[in-house]
Amino acid sequence: MLRPSRxxxxxxxxxxxxxxTFGSPALHPVNEQYRFFGAHATASNCANxxxxxxxxxGQAYSVDFHVAxxxxxxxxxxPAKTGRKxxxxxxxxxxxxxxxMWADVLNASYESRYHTSSLHQLAAVPLGLPVIAHLASGxxxxxxxxxxxxxxxxAVQPASGNILQGQLYADLQGWTTDSxxxxxxxxxxxxxxxxxxxxxxxxxxx
Numbered sequence: 001m002l003r004p005s006r007x008x009x010x011x012x013x014x015x016x017x018x019x020x021t022f023g024s025p026a027l028h029p030v031n032e033q034y035r036f037f038g039a040h041a042t043a044s045n046c047a048n049x050x051x052x053x054x055x056x057x058g059q060a061y062s063v064d065f066h067v068a069x070x071x072x073x074x075x076x077x078x079p080a081k082t083g084r085k086x087x088x089x090x091x092x093x094x095x096x097x098x099x100x101m102w103a104d105v106l107n108a109s110y111e112s113r114y115h116t117s118s119l120h121q122l123a124a125v126p127l128g129l130p131v132i133a134h135l136a137s138g139x140x141x142x143x144x145x146x147x148x149x150x151x152x153x154x155a156v157q158p159a160s161g162n163i164l165q166g167q168l169y170a171d172l173q174g175w176t177t178d179s180x181x182x183x184x185x186x187x188x189x190x191x192x193x194x195x196x197x198x199x200x201x202x203x204x205x206x
Contacts, residue, residue, distance in 0.1 A: 001096075001141055002163075007063070007078055008090030009183065014057050016076065017090055022063075023053035030066070060154040066185060073146070076139035080180045087174040089154060091166040091186055093143055095119055098162070103127045105170060106155045119162060126155035126169050145184040150177070154184065 008017025028049045036043035042053040047068035054063050054076075064095045066073035078084070102114045119133070130144035143164065145154055152175070154167035166186075168174070 001135060001137070001139060003094035005097055005163075006090055006092045007074055007076065007186075009078065009086065009148060009181070010088040010090055011078065011086050011181070012085070013073050013085075014059065015090065016056055016059065016061065016078075018056055020054050020056040023055075025050040025052045025065075037150045048063055071142075075183035075185055076181075077183070078181040080178060082178050083176060084178070084181065085087045085174055085176050086152075086171075086181055089152070089166045089183070091154075091183070092159070093164045093186075095133055095141075095158065095164065097133070097136050099136065099141075102134075103131040119158065122158045124158050126162070126167055127159050128155055130155060131164070143186070145186050148184040149182065150179065151184055152180065154186070 006017055008015060010016065022035070027048065030047045030049055031047055033042050033043045035041065046066075047066050049067070050065045052065070053061045054061055060079040061079065064073075064075050064077060076192045098118050098120045099123060101117050101119050103117065104112045104114045104127065105123075106128040112128070112131075129169065130142050133141045133143070135141060143156065150169035155167050156164040157167050
């Protein structure tokens with residue numbers, strides 16, 4: 001559904017998605033339920049996960065994969081390091097063709113009406129998550145994020161090559177931390193007949 005897309009972080013002047021050597025994955029299933037205030041009283045999280053060790057430029061981190069029946073999440077986890085400077089999120093989503101999009105310009109209130117457009121007609125300005133694309137195959141793809149904790153809020157901005165480029169709009173200068181750095185799950189949910197959204201409510205990261 002997506003073309004090959006970049007996943008990455010720039011930290012301490014190092015592009016952590018360049019020249020990466022991968023190790024062997026560790027696989028494990030996830031099967032949990034928890035109370036949920038929304039459409040269902042109980043939410044289920046059933047998926048297969050894998051953690052792959054990665055090492056670019058002599059720095060080690062982990063790549064996590066979360067694969068469920070209705071979506072896929074991929075993220076980077078950096079170990080704790082004194083004085084680490086997180087400068088940018090390099091993740092991007094490359095969409096096929098010129099899909100119909102339901103999206104809206106980033107709004108500081110985190111609540112706004114979505115508009116229908118094609119990908120090529122979207123202005124090169126930050127868009128708030130989630131965004132939905134209706135592909136030529138008939139499938140709908142929702143790009144969103146989950147499990148945000150001590151990480152910058154992410155928007156996406158249309159770029160050349162049918163790409164939605166991640167942007168840490170609230171932390172354009174980055175931040176410094178001694179703690180582990182964990183990207184939110186940038187989920188790609190798919191379905192044959194998703195309804196376009198009218199409004200959304202985004203949860204703050206802290």
